[in-house]
Amino acid sequence: MYFFTLAVTNFTMQYLHNIGAYFLMIAEMFRKPTKWSVMRTLILKDVDDLIIGSLGIVAFISFFVGGVVTIQTALNISNPLIPKYLIGFATRQSIVLEFAPTFISIIMAGKVGSFITSSIGTMRVTEQIDALEVMGVNALNYLVFPKFIALMLYPFVISIAMFLGILGGLIAVKFGGFGTVEDYILGIQTDFTPFHITYAFIKTFVFAFILATIPSFYGFYMKGGALEVGKASTTSFVWTSVVIILLNYILTQLLLS
């Protein structure tokens, strides 16, 4: 019993310590800004790596998952009393509310998150972060801030995901013979609640912040060598996803109910 309590205490302390360190990191990230001419290059590079570089995979996944959502909905609405436009309506709701903001963010935690952790982690183990600090650079500002700014364009990615998801549904309806295109288009216009878009983009912004900072945290504070960089990327993916899922729950409770 004693050892059990001790283990639990240690475990909890470790998490509390990490959470504290994470918030300190965020505060530090905004301090001692790097010279603008240098920062500008970094931001452009991160926009390229994190945003432009993700468009392909996001487009591909959104389009096909959109199609699948539509097919599933169509197959489940077999009752002739239910109007066909509900297929479009249900597709729109699932894509705008959950699929695009949340599901795509989990994909991004894998793609962008592990890229961030491994690139910052490699800089840590090869002493590049020390080299920055010797030059008087605030390494957290230099490394994390541009990613944070670049990911402010993340809602743009999610808009594309929403659009392509709904488009994928349309194509599936048309070519799968699940209904008419007119019904589908009527469906995606039915009962439109502007606040749902607001809700989706609030989530998107929050997730963008998480995607920029949690992977950076695991990269920046890692210790060890190349092997640990790999482990840190895995841990970072796990925690980024867990936090996204939890915040998704909390934000949905707060904003929609």
Added chain:
Amino acid sequence: MIDVKNIQKSFGDAHILKGISTTFEKGKTSLVIGQSGSGKTVFLKCLLGLFSPEQGSISYDGKIYSELTDAQKRNLRSEIGMVFQGSALFDSMTIMENVMFPLRLFTKQNKSEMEDRADFVLKRVNLEDAHHKMPSEASGGMQKRVAIARAIVNNPKYLFCDEPNSGLDPKTAIVIDNLIQEITDEYNITTVINSHDMNSVMEIGEKIVFLKDGLKAWEGSKETIFKTDNEVVTNFVYSSNLFKKVRKMYLNENE
């Protein structure tokens, strides 16, 4: 001049530096030597302020580092050049961009002025046609030379090198040693080099500090290191047969 007073540093229970005092003079190349794991890198990182020692003080030309304000520290850092043990080049930048980086941070020069300066130092380290390569495309020796170029590009007053010639062939190693010494003389820099290479010691050790078990075991110069009777030093220096012979000859010559 850098004055180190009784610095101590531990990681958890491991006491790595147990109170080291010494001075490094301006215009001289000073060597810190010792076995692998003796704490040379930790010592250098304490000098640079990357680690903060629990005890003791480090002063740069009379100003105690830990008492400086942030702005003063930043100012001091613009006068420091550092060559890391693994070169630590920024792998997302070309060699040219790496060398220009300190200029972009610390000066108001325009692009062509920076390029001219970077060209000049790259020539200085005998790298003329690698400007647009990425660090990963350069050999280890080239990376070391780029790291040296980056460290000296902004005319530092203090230069630190952590094993600048480890992993290099003997010829390139000597070229690099001589280069560091020339630069030190030419610009009157305070230079501190970590090494466990006896060739470097013989070439450029104007001052030598020997670390063992977290303490300064001996201090001298390349002239005195061959004559000393200090056993820990002789065990280290003459661990190879070649140096045992060199010592014998040296002592015979000077009798």
